[in-house]
Amino acid sequence: GDSVTQMEGPVTLSEEAFLTINCTYTATGYPSLFWYVQYPGEGLQLLLKATKADDKGSNKGFEATYRKETTSFHLEKGSVQVSDSAVYFCALRLTGNQFYFGTGTSLTVIP
Amino acid sequence: NAGVTQTPKFRILKIGQSMTLQCTQDMNHNYMYWYRQDPGMGLKLIYYSVGAGITDKGEVPNGYNVSRSTTEDFPLRLELAAPSQTSVYFCASSYQAYNEQFFGPGTRLTVL
Numbered sequence: 001g002d003s004v005t006q007m008e009g010p011v012t013l014s015e016e017a018f019l020t021i022n023c024t025y026t027a028t029g030y031p032s033l034f035w036y037v038q039y040p041g042e043g044l045q046l047l048l049k050a051t052k053a054d055d056k057g058s059n060k061g062f063e064a065t066y067r068k069e070t071t072s073f074h075l076e077k078g079s080v081q082v083s084d085s086a087v088y089f090c091a092l093r094l095t096g097n098q099f100y101f102g103t104g105t106s107l108t109v110i111p
Numbered sequence: 112n113a114g115v116t117q118t119p120k121f122r123i124l125k126i127g128q129s130m131t132l133q134c135t136q137d138m139n140h141n142y143m144y145w146y147r148q149d150p151g152m153g154l155k156l157i158y159y160s161v162g163a164g165i166t167d168k169g170e171v172p173n174g175y176n177v178s179r180s181t182t183e184d185f186p187l188r189l190e191l192a193a194p195s196q197t198s199v200y201f202c203a204s205s206y207q208a209y210n211e212q213f214f215g216p217g218t219r220l221t222v223l
Contacts, residue, residue, distance in 0.1 A: 004153070032209070043115070043201055043214030044154075089153065098169065099212065101146075101153035 002027045006090050006102035013080055013109050021075040021105045023064075023090035031092040033057075033066055033073040038087040038104070047075075047088070080109045112137050115215035117202050123221045124192040132187040132218050134202030142205045143185040144169075144212065145177065147198040154201065160185055161208075192222045 007022040025031065032051045036044040048057030053068035062077045073090060090102040118133045136143065141162050146154040156169030160179040174196060176188040185204075189196060199219050203212040 041216070043203075043216050044212075045214070046211045049211070093209070098156055098159075099154075103151060103153045 002031070002092065002094060002100050004090050004092050004100050004102040006088075006105050008103070008105070009087075010106040010108060013107070015082055015109055015111050016079045017109075019075070019077040019080045019084075019107070021088055021090075021107070023073045023075065023102060025071050025073065025090075025092050027071075027092055027094060029094045031094050033064070034091040034093070034099075035062070035064055035073070035075050036089040036091060036101075038089065040086070044089060080107070082109045082111055085109050114138065115202055115204055115213050117200075117215035117218050119218060120216070121219045123223060124189075125223060126192060126194065128192050129188070129190050130192070130220075132189075132200055132202075132220075134185045134187070134215060135183050136185075136202075136204040136213070137183065138204060138206070138213065139182060140204035140206050140213075141182070142208055142210075142212075143179065144203040144205075145175070145185070145187045146201045146203065147171065147196075148201060148217075149198050157187065157200075189220075194222050196220065197222045 034049045035047040037047045038044045048059040050057040050066035056065045064075045087104045089104045093099045115136045144159045145157040155171045158177040160166045202215040205212045
């Protein structure tokens with residue numbers, strides 16, 4: 001079935017380090033792909049999205065490229081900050097109403 | 112705009128009790144969703160609605176009921192609470208199915 005697999009956390013990085021969180025997907029059609037972020041005590045917020053192959057989503061210094069050939073949508077940031085500490089969720093949506101979320105990757109950035 | 116609001120923030124139930132989790136959105140969104148988030152797991156869709164008067168089951172609907180009498184409100188009902196329903200519940204809304212979903216802050220429910 002359709003699903004999303006994320007790298008397991010938790011991830012701990014020093015400030016200004018490079019971040020990669022891996023996400024791969026399985027889908028029967030042509031999904032849209034998303035990264036959501038959940039700050040402590042809050043609901044999920046959309047971070048970025050890509051709706052077709054080779055699209056690059058970007059926001060707040062984060063980037064992810066929709067790679068159809070590797071069925072991946074890895075999240076990257078060149079220099080993380082303490083304020084980026086959160087849980088990051090990869091998600092996909094096919095035509096229809098249902099989103100499929102990954103299990104989430106907890107990121108802690110230390111000064 | 113307040114966005115998506117949920118009440119209560121926290122609740123402890125005894126096995127067999129019932130309760131309603133409230134969700135309201137003020138963005139005039141057509142679509143509304145209920146998810147549960149178990150520790151270390153992703154979100155699982157419980158129920159969704161594509162408009163007032165229309166609801167449908169998601170991935171994990173057993174033990175829950177919903178109604179959508181207005182565009183703004185989408186309450187989730189637990190009739191006979193069980194320990195397996197201990198989770199964090201998130202309500203979300205979107206204008207259309209392909210639009211971004213906006214999430215509420217969540218309700219943390221414990222069933223003892």
